[in-house]
Amino acid sequence: MRTMWVIGVGCMLSAGLLLAGGCGAVAGRAVGLEGYWAFDEASGDAVKNAVGPNHGAIQGGLKRTQGRRGKAVSFDGKGYVLVASAPYLNSTQYTFAAWVNLQDTGNYQYIVWRGGPEFPEAKECRNLDVWVTMSGTLSGILDYAEAGQTRFILEGTTKVADGQWHLVVCVNDGKTVTFYVDGKQDAQGTLAGPLATNSFPLWIGARPADVAATGVIDEVRFFDRALTPEQVAELK
Numbered sequence: 443m444r445t446m447w448v449i450g451v452g453c454m455l456s457a458g459l460l461l462a463g464g465c466g467a468v469a470g471r472a473v474g475l476e477g478y479w480a481f482d483e484a485s486g487d488a489v490k491n492a493v494g495p496n497h498g499a500i501q502g503g504l505k506r507t508q509g510r511r512g513k514a515v516s517f518d519g520k521g522y523v524l525v526a527s528a529p530y531l532n533s534t535q536y537t538f539a540a541w542v543n544l545q546d547t548g549n550y551q552y553i554v555w556r557g558g559p560e561f562p563e564a565k566e567c568r569n570l571d572v573w574v575t576m577s578g579t580l581s582g583i584l585d586y587a588e589a590g591q592t593r594f595i596l597e598g599t600t601k602v603a604d605g606q607w608h609l610v611v612c613v614n615d616g617k618t619v620t621f622y623v624d625g626k627q628d629a630q631g632t633l634a635g636p637l638a639t640n641s642f643p644l645w646i647g648a649r650p651a652d653v654a655a656t657g658v659i660d661e662v663r664f665f666d667r668a669l670t671p672e673q674v675a676e677l678k
Contacts, residue, residue: 474537476530477664479523479646482512489515489523498525498646507658510541510607514660515647519547522648522655531556531570532639533666538570539611539677540646544603544657546578551603551656553610555649557585558642566593567638572612572621573649578603580610580621580628585638594637596621598628603657609677615668625675 471478471493478492483506489498502521506513515523544551550573557568566585575581580598585591600623602608611622614637621628646662648654669677 472665474665474667475663476528476666477525477644477662479525479662480512481506481509481515481523481660481662489525491525494528494530496526496528498523498644504647509658509660510543511661514541514658516658517647517655519551519654519656520648520652522552523646523659525644525646527641527643530666531644531664534636535614535616535666535668536570537611537613537665537667537669537674538572538663539609539665539674540662541607541660542602542610542655542657543605543607543659544574544578544655545605546603547656548576550574550576550653552645552647552649552653553580553655553659554612554647554662555645556640556642557649558640559650561649561651561653567640567642569637569639570612570644572610573653574603574655577601580623582612582619582621584619584633586634587636587638591634594619594631594633596629596631598623600626600628605657611669611674611677613668613674622671622674625677627671 487500504521
């Protein structure tokens, strides 16, 4: 039954529910899809990675609610989902995607963080960082592998904290980092070198020091490759 279920995920992928354009060779899933947290568990704090070994858990007693597709996690400005570390999270190229429905709180909110258990960080090693400014637009700060380099900063212009569903995507192709909102490019910046790596877990919906999302996050995915603009537009 488990094998049939994984192949089922691949069929959904090829049907365009997650990524149009066909299935990969590994277990029927889309090429490069290493993390897929759908938040569809019936109850409890466990959050399963449908395509990989690094699962997660809800922190802070967050509840599930109706999502973009199936169930989702409702974030209260305090809790978050903590996902175990895995080598693919240090990929030199990657794509992170999540459906978000965030409230306009007028405060900073977080979608994803991978920079360690404290803020400010003891060592600057962020390699995935997407947050929401007080005006509701996207922002992110990334660190380079070479110590001493000025941090990479990317600022979006499209408001995503407006009580509506938006597909937020961050693509790192090794040369540039690009934000997309609802399939359209929102911001892009040029990297000055390889990004830092670390062994820290993935935080979904918050970062340390009590900055967290208020709203709903659903269908979180991580690819160990950079999707093209056409493939980003096909994400569902």
